[in-house]
Amino acid sequence: MSIATNLLKIKSSLPESVTLVAVSKTKPISDLMEAYDTGQRIFGENKIQEMAEKWEAMPKDIQWHMIGHVQTNKVKFMAEFVSLIHGVDSLKLLAEINKQAKKNNRTIDCLLQIHIAKEETKFGLDEKELNEIIASSVFKEMNNIQIVGLMGMATFTENQEQIKKEFTHLKSIFDKLRSKDKPQCVSTLSMGMSGDYQLAIDCGSTMIRIGSSIFGGR
């Protein structure tokens, strides 16, 4: 099936409260333009260099989301245009994003990544580390970033109960954060990919990141 068909099919099945990020990593601009032409305006990439090249080449009304792990020394290459950074997992990285956002005279929206999977290899904070960041005075003085929510990735498994447990755990951390922080700012829960987005939505996701179900395998 074509990219346009895949996209429209997924979009029509989503509740209005759920935002779709079209994950276009490794795909050529012609593929992204096919999605763009059906109305898609939010694209997710996991490499800063690749995202910057696509940003330069493509229409300027696209919102670019960085969904991959971010190296501190590369933040400067996306600070001018990135719309949302999903995978923020340290105070050091927040400080760099804040610094580069300030240089560009803007505020950058971020999600803090929470480690919910069993795999040690996946990145992210635990609940205690999250709370330490939020409570720190250094963080409170960062005026050019806005934490708008949380992001997480479930274990890569066929076990639906396991995935459900992990998504539910993330949702509960999200709800606690909202009750502490200004709930109007903390509004985004980024969870769910091609294989598990329906379950993620059932568990309270507000933003799904879908690649292969739109653009095909990588």
Ligand SMILES: *Cc1c(COP(=O)(O)O)cnc(C)c1O
């Ligand atoms: C690649 C990627 C996705 C999309 O994965 P699909 O299984 O192709 O939908 C979502 N989130 C992150 C963080 C990714 O790196």
